[in-house]
Amino acid sequence: MQEVLKPKNFIYLSQSKFSRVFYEDFGLDTMIDLGYNVEFWDISYLTRREYAESFKPIDPMAFDNLKVIDSIGDFKQLLSRRAESNSLFFFISSFPDFILKEIKQSGVDFVVHDFKPMPSISKRDVLMSYVRKRDIGKLVAKVIGLLKDRIVKKKTKVAPVVDVHAKYAMIVNEKSWRKSLANGETKPVHVPSPDYTTCAINNKTEQQEIAFIDQGFVRHPDLNRKDQDKITHHYKSLNKFFDIIEEKFGCEVVISAHPRVEYDENLFGGRKIYYKDAANQVRNAKLVLTFYSTALSYAVYYNKPLMFLHCKYIESLVPISFKYTYMLADRLKSPLVGINNTSKAKRLQLPKVDNQTYSRFKNLYLKKNTTPEQNAFEILDRAIRC
Secondary structure (H helix, E strand, O other): OOOOOOOOEEEEEEOOOOOHHHHHHOOHHHHHHOOOEEEEEEOHHHHOHHHHHHOOOOOOOOOOOEEEOOOHHHHHHHHHHHHOOOEEEEEOOOOOHHHHHHHHHHOOEEEEEOEOOOOOOOHHHHHHHHHHHOOHHHHHHHHHHHHHHHHHOOOOOOOOOOOOOOOEEEEOOHHHEOOOOOOOOOEEEEOOOHHHHHHHOOOOOOOOEEEEEOOOOOOOOOOOOOOHHHHHHHHHHHHHHHHHHHHHHOOOEEEEOOOOOOOOOOOOOOOOEEOOOHHHHHHOEEEEEEOOOOOHHHHHHOOOOEEEEEOHHHHHHOOOHHHHHHHHHHHOOOOEEEOOOHHHHHOOOOOOOOHHHHHHHHHHHOOOOOOOOOOHHHHHHHHHHO
16 A cells, blocks of 8 residues: 655644643644644633633643644634644534634644443433433423424434534544544544553552542532532532441442542542552453443452442432443443442442443543554544555
8 A cells, every 4th residue: 555645733722721641632742753743722711711810730731833823713724834834633522613613724644542432322312311210291292292202203413514624533443533623535544442452551569459430520610519518418429438448348438530630538448549540540440430421440350340330419410420421330230239229239249240341431431442552643644654
């Protein structure tokens, strides 16, 4: 196969502030080593000004080719220059229509990281979540709504406001490909997920702990919670649940921190809090606890038993959370436990892993069986050159 001229510039486009986690998770070091002129464009001042003016990453990092763009005029000018100098953009997230419009008008090519990190919620999942909660009113209302939709045929595809498509889409498996910015000309590039890569290079010696993967719902900067009494009660309930679990299974609970949340050391009753080390904590775990998190992929990779947690306070913060939690517990054949149900907690047994279910999840969301054991951005580079 003939090798084509690869782009000179590889530019990461992001609505979030640059930090070490971006450098490590999105292959900046790899693309630099492969000979690209790598830039990182932070356009959060254009799309999320309140966030841009107030948020400070907990893992800041200096990067010479960081460009913080705070006017649409500067953005257009930079796009125009890069369009003339053989550049390829990498979309770290989705973007509003006015940004996509400028991308289309500039004519630059781009790559999307376009796969689901975990299953989507189906209509069945929504209905079964109401059954699980015994919320008959919402169940009946939802069924009636679905029937009405079918009768009047409301299920029509809405055309995108800006018709722009990626040149390459980094995907794990066709079945978990979102195809959000893809058409028939978009080239799929099969790669391992970032979580798979993190686990594959992790060789720490196993110990025996219970790992709680914190989604950061209560302290997350995007939620900006101020109801301190409810927050205090939530952590009191959660720590009481952890006390029961520790006594039941004979090992301590350790906390795997959310990367965007700052924690008070006493938040979890003095339990150890580990930052940016979720894969290690899960690998060391006898059991993994979570409300829901994409980091549950670590548990699947290492074949660790999972236990999903639920409480009404978290559901009040993020209403869709119970549906996600129920769906994941159902798909991974794992127990779902309310943290305030202490009597049930005392009767819990260590969950068993369904190997076939975990294997199916890995193939769909971590790494397709036929994808090589190689860095995702090295695979992308090879696809670009061919």
